Amino acid sequence: MLTNMPELSRGDDAAAVNALRSAVMRLSRRLKHQRVDESLSPTEMSVLGTLARCGHATPGELARKEHVQPPSMTRIVAMLEAKGLVRLEAHADDRRQKVVTQTEQAEAMLEESRRKRNAWLAELASGLDEDEWAKVRAAAPVLEKLAQL
Amino acid sequence: MLTNMPELSRGDDAAAVNALRSAVMRLSRRLKHQRVDESLSPTEMSVLGTLARCGHATPGELARKEHVQPPSMTRIVAMLEAKGLVRLEAHADDRRQKVVTQTEQAEAMLEESRRKRNAWLAELASGLDEDEWAKVRAAAPVLEKLAQL
DNA sequence: CATGTTCGTTAGCATAACTCATTACCTTTT
């Protein structure tokens, strides 16, 4: 909580936020290049990731979650369906809406992708010493929480 | 160091790497939307960031650092020059090459951009409790190191 | 039942990356 910290740590907070922002941006840029399937765009991958978390969602929900406009999501979902990575079904209560579900094939691909990026990141992390890695390990769950606030 | 950790923490390491990857990807996607200047693409911003770190560089060097093809960098540099954010000069030793330097205007804009993203991230971080934030603060410098390994 | 709203989609456009080809310059070889 930055708004009501004791005076002494204000500067540290600013430095930490700055370091964090910088590190996140750079790491993400490099992680992006570790795609398992070159034929899938980052957003398409991201949609699959969201589906893996939520189980299923309507195109509109997906568009909001990915910060993308609905027409873009239409095309993305169509692309994913054409590749056999998602299924489209009719919504139970509302016939305007559709429900997007991921296929087993998508699950497998996503797992492979996670495995590859994790391997790359772990390789990078081997450049840290024991103490440094301990700090990262402690912060990892917090960062995950931070990302979904 | 993941390769030679005691058996007990292997599982924790994998989980941490996984959480870290996921958090970095999501945070970066949201940070990207916090652009200070909508007329500059993420890569163009990134080039300015690189220049701020290195002082100056040739288009070719920039292309390699940004993982972009040389023709793309030509266009990016031209755009930045047109906006008065970089200067192009002749290379001292090699007349094929050019040297790209950032202007004072770029420095100011970059600082403004950092400030905005930091503010956004800090706002987000206010959703953490004291203990969680302490872990992030401890890990931040390590993450920065990790990103440039 | 009439009107307005929401959802997904279609069509058309803008941007920013890529590949391939070209020009200018350096380096090495003969």
Add this chain to the structure above:
DNA sequence: AAAAGGTAATGAGTTATGCTAACGAACATG
């Protein structure tokens, strides 16, 4: 010294991925 090959930047054209505007179908409300 001249020729051959390599490297830097760039130009032209293509592809990918997002956007906005406009639309039809299904719901919700007066």
